[in-house]
Amino acid sequence: MIEILVQSLEGSTLNIWILSTAWFWPSLEIFHFIGLSLLLGSMLIIDIRLAGFVRQMNIMATHRLLPLAGVGFFINLTTGMLFLIGDPARYAVNIGFQIKMLLIIIAGLNALWFAVKISPILIDWDPYGDTPSAAKISAYVSLSAWFGILLLGRLIPYVGTG
């Protein structure tokens, strides 16, 4: 499956344009790093509060940061897909990239679990108090996944193929 993906991307118009446009790759890198800062910064604040720390902050107010996390994620999804299209043979077979994608799915499922199961019960808790243990678990899963994603992304050039 990975081979089919690589073959279909290599030689595509976008692939050739990305590779032949010298300024484009470094520009993508700059936006990918700005995106990760927005995403990780928002998630750090949301999850630290969700884990029960920094109780001067109203836990319901931290939801306001979700659009910023969304903007960061969208920037990184777009630039990330352009990296993959630009150099599919490098990324698709890389074990670091593959585990990174798996962790993004885990982070997404955790966010879904939070939205469906935990967010509704948070209303009954003191907005300036401790959080239920299910919320804490979700916060730690989220932090571990996002920082794992960050580290694996950085290590792609240093790890081998899967």
Added chain:
Amino acid sequence: MFEWLEYSILSIWVGESLWGYPIMLSFHVVGLAIVVGVFSVYNFRVLGLFESLEFVAFVDFFKLAWFGLILNTSSGFALFSSQATIFITNIPFLVKISAISLGSILAFLIQSRLRVHANDWDSGVNRPTSKDFWFARTSIFLWASAIFGGRLIAYYF
């Protein structure tokens, strides 16, 4: 001086061992996410976004950001030492270091104002002034410039 640095035990480990450089890069990117992430959210808050987030809570988050900055300074020094003579003449690197130095001084000033005014801002006694807005915009510009310079280092040797 930079040649001497390149021959120190630290720089040889970072530059020549299999995992020295990637380990330091990992610390560096974690620190970057914490520093730029926390300061960005705060700057957007000052500029009027996420209005229900309490200013007083950022006193704690700034401590985390300073921890990130220490992580970045240490790992950055280790990375720098491995190729000191090359980095010191690299224009994007110099842009990055200047932006980080100014950004850190500004973050200290922003934190001082936060500590004095957080309770008043939260209770609505008064609001951030044009000085705070100017600090916030400049801070966003400086951290973005640091990323801009940092990402271009590898392309301008």
